[in-house]
Amino acid sequence: MHLKNPKDFWAGVMFAAIGIGFAVVVKVNEYPMGTAGRMGAGFFPFYLGLLLAILGVAIIIESLATEGGPVGKLAWKPLFWVLGAVVLFGLIAKIAGLMLSIVVLVGVAAFGGHEFKWKEALLLGVGLAVFCYFVFLYGLKLPFPVWPAFIEG
Amino acid sequence: MEQLLSNLALGFGVALTLNNLMYCLIGCLLGTLVGVLPGIGPIATIAMLLPATFTIGDPTASLIMLAGIYYGAQYGGSTTAILVNLPGESSSVVTALDGYQMARQGRAGAALATAAIASFFAGCVATFLLAAAAPPLAQIAFKFGPWEYFSLMVLGLIAAVVLAHGSVIKAVGMILLGLLLGLIGTDVNSGLARFSFGIPELTDGISFVSIAMGVFGFAEIVRNLEQGEAREVFTNKVTKLWPTRQDFRDAWPAVLRGTSLGSLLGILPGGGAVLGSFSAYTLEKKIAKDSSKFGKGDIRGVAAPEAANNAAAQTSFIPLLTLGIPPNPVMALMVGAMIIQGIQPGPQVMAERPQLFWGMIASMWIGNLMLVILNLPLIGIWIKLLKVPYRFLYPAILVFCCIGVYSLSNAPFDVVMTAAFGLIGYLFIKLECEPAPLLLGFVLGPMMEEHLRRAMLLGRGDATQFFTRPLSATLLFISLVLLIIIMLPAIRKKREEAFVE
Numbered sequence: 339m340h341l342k343n344p345k346d347f348w349a350g351v352m353f354a355a356i357g358i359g360f361a362v363v364v365k366v367n368e369y370p371m372g373t374a375g376r377m378g379a380g381f382f383p384f385y386l387g388l389l390l391a392i393l394g395v396a397i398i399i400e401s402l403a404t405e406g407g408p409v410g411k412l413a414w415k416p417l418f419w420v421l422g423a424v425v426l427f428g429l430i431a432k433i434a435g436l437m438l439s440i441v442v443l444v445g446v447a448a449f450g451g452h453e454f455k456w457k458e459a460l461l462l463g464v465g466l467a468v469f470c471y472f473v474f475l476y477g478l479k480l481p482f483p484v485w486p487a488f489i490e491g
Numbered sequence: 492m493e494q495l496l497s498n499l500a501l502g503f504g505v506a507l508t509l510n511n512l513m514y515c516l517i518g519c520l521l522g523t524l525v526g527v528l529p530g531i532g533p534i535a536t537i538a539m540l541l542p543a544t545f546t547i548g549d550p551t552a553s554l555i556m557l558a559g560i561y562y563g564a565q566y567g568g569s570t571t572a573i574l575v576n577l578p579g580e581s582s583s584v585v586t587a588l589d590g591y592q593m594a595r596q597g598r599a600g601a602a603l604a605t606a607a608i609a610s611f612f613a614g615c616v617a618t619f620l621l622a623a624a625a626p627p628l629a630q631i632a633f634k635f636g637p638w639e640y641f642s643l644m645v646l647g648l649i650a651a652v653v654l655a656h657g658s659v660i661k662a663v664g665m666i667l668l669g670l671l672l673g674l675i676g677t678d679v680n681s682g683l684a685r686f687s688f689g690i691p692e693l694t695d696g697i698s699f700v701s702i703a704m705g706v707f708g709f710a711e712i713v714r715n716l717e718q719g720e721a722r723e724v725f726t727n728k729v730t731k732l733w734p735t736r737q738d739f740r741d742a743w744p745a746v747l748r749g750t751s752l753g754s755l756l757g758i759l760p761g762g763g764a765v766l767g768s769f770s771a772y773t774l775e776k777k778i779a780k781d782s783s784k785f786g787k788g789d790i791r792g793v794a795a796p797e798a799a800n801n802a803a804a805q806t807s808f809i810p811l812l813t814l815g816i817p818p819n820p821v822m823a824l825m826v827g828a829m830i831i832q833g834i835q836p837g838p839q840v841m842a843e844r845p846q847l848f849w850g851m852i853a854s855m856w857i858g859n860l861m862l863v864i865l866n867l868p869l870i871g872i873w874i875k876l877l878k879v880p881y882r883f884l885y886p887a888i889l890v891f892c893c894i895g896v897y898s899l900s901n902a903p904f905d906v907v908m909t910a911a912f913g914l915i916g917y918l919f920i921k922l923e924c925e926p927a928p929l930l931l932g933f934v935l936g937p938m939m940e941e942h943l944r945r946a947m948l949l950g951r952g953d954a955t956q957f958f959t960r961p962l963s964a965t966l967l968f969i970s971l972v973l974l975i976i977i978m979l980p981a982i983r984k985k986r987e988e989a990f991v992e
Contacts (some may be wrong), residue, residue: 346661375951375953396663420889423894427897428905
């Protein structure tokens with residue numbers, strides 16, 4: 339099927355799916371609905387979800403009648419490397435310490451750029467690590483482990 | 492009047508302590524520093540620097556710093572708009588129109604100075620207005636029942652839709668989505684953990700820093716990397732900072748008009764800096780005898796919107812501090828910050844913590860002064876910063892964001908969550924769903940539910956009071972009218988044109 343307005347169509351699908359999702363979770367987990375005078379935990383989210391679902395369907399219908407631009411290609415490369423680097427940072431920060439984690443974060447994120455030069459990335463990573471040491475650990479005294487766990491002991 | 496002066500005196504007493512002055516200065520500097528970076532608006536800037544303010548033990552100092560970050564970011568955005576034609580966010584879009592043209596004609600210095608002086612003037616007026624209007628408004632707020640609060644929030648959310656770019660119906664969707672996301676976590680009334688899927692971290696709800704930073708920070712980085720680098724910085728030294736006498740004569744009336752318009756629009760729910768600068772620019776173009784110079788470097792096109800957006804940025808604190816309701820996403824972030832500091836925003840803040848309240852207001856004025864004094868000589872540094880290639884900038888931004896999020900709870904969860912919202916935010920960009928209403932909905936979600944429940948409980952299940960209480964009915968009526976107006980095809984077209992411009 340040819341979509342005339344794919345951006346709106348998929349936005350509608352997204353809203354409808356999330357709205358239904360919330361409403362279904364309320365029902366499946368049996369969050370109490372309560373009464374109008376004494377609303378339970380499920381009342382507000384259920385009807386909000388329903389409203390969002392209806393709106394999503396309305397957007398889908400409208401998208402079939404209007405012209406609009408394509409969604410466009412997703413930029414998988416920066417998406418993967420940038421967000422991947424962030425997740426990696428979150429996972430290793432405690433074990434590897436802040437210094438090493440920053441170098442890793444910068445190094446991995448640099449793959450998402452247009453050209454990767456490992457020397458540049460390494461230098462930048464080390465520079466930022468030193469900067470952060472002084473600002474966040476020395477200055478603001480954030481409770482981060484500085485070095486990897488096996489060194490700090 | 493006397494009361495006002497003594498309040499201000501109290502405020503200045505607090506704000507002028509060495510400690511608070513320092514935090515104000517740091518806030519302004521950091522805010523400008525990050526705000527200058529292309530593609531980063533005030534929301535992302537505040538989200539990024541927010542965790543830094545948590546480390547300060549004193550709530551007054553940390554809110555002073557946060558406010559400093561806010562107008563620093565606003566000011567930094569204007570600098571970028573003038574020098575690179577890459578406005579960091581929508582409120583500087585208008586400044587870029589004439590400001591960038593002035594820069595191309597070698598008058599970057601005059602444009603920057605005009606922006607700074609206009610902002611300062613507007614900031615002074617709006618701060619005074621805030622100090623004068625807040626106490627009586629807070630008195631009214633005490634008369635608000637849950638009905639009025641609920642209806643006011645409805646109005647605020649609808650007004651946010653009016654301001655969102657692009658499709659109205661999608662903006663409504665984003666609001667509903669935000670409200671739902673805000674409900675994730677433990678229900679305050681029953682203690683039930685909603686939508687937590689057995690993940691213990693989720694019972695506290697999603698951190699609004701995660702959402703703001705993911706959607707406005709990470710998603711933007713990915714988008715910028717996708718688009719590639721195309722920046723043209725006016726590298727030639729900015730000479731002749733001072734505007735000519737003719738410039739002054741042209742700019743003054745525009746500054747005055749911008750200030751009044753901005754102050755007014757900032758108070759409205761859903762208003763704020765963006766609406767202020769757009770309207771001020773349109774007004775200037777309308778009333779100018781010779782409007783042909785607009786868009787080609789007319790100084791009025793810099794002065795009016797800059798005054799308006801700063802005035803609005805300041806007066807949008809009014810609904811936040813008196814009613815506890817954020818009128819725009821930036822103020823939504825402020826609510827989050829206040830709650831983390833243990834302060835429930837609302838009319839009681841003024842009575843219970845006068846030091847904090849008046850100290851913050853006085854520090855706004857000081858912060859504005861600092862910006863003028865600091866930024867004119869520091870322009871050289873900002874220009875150097877703008878010349879740094881993006882491939883060096885984005886890893887640095889990422890590092891600061893990650894440290895900020897991680898330090899929220901010192902656990903990987905928040906970082907992973909932020910990355911997830913980065914992905915979601917990127918999808919929003921691809922589907923042309925404006926994320927600002929989502930953030931507003933997210934903060935208002937739990938408040939709305941709470942007030943709705945309370946209203947229904949007091950009314951014993953009777954919803955008609957929403958329509959029979961005069962104030963509540965009026966608020967709902969205005970929301971309805973707004974909604975109908977923007978749905979009308981004719982206005983819709985006009986609105987699209989306004990945003991394209």
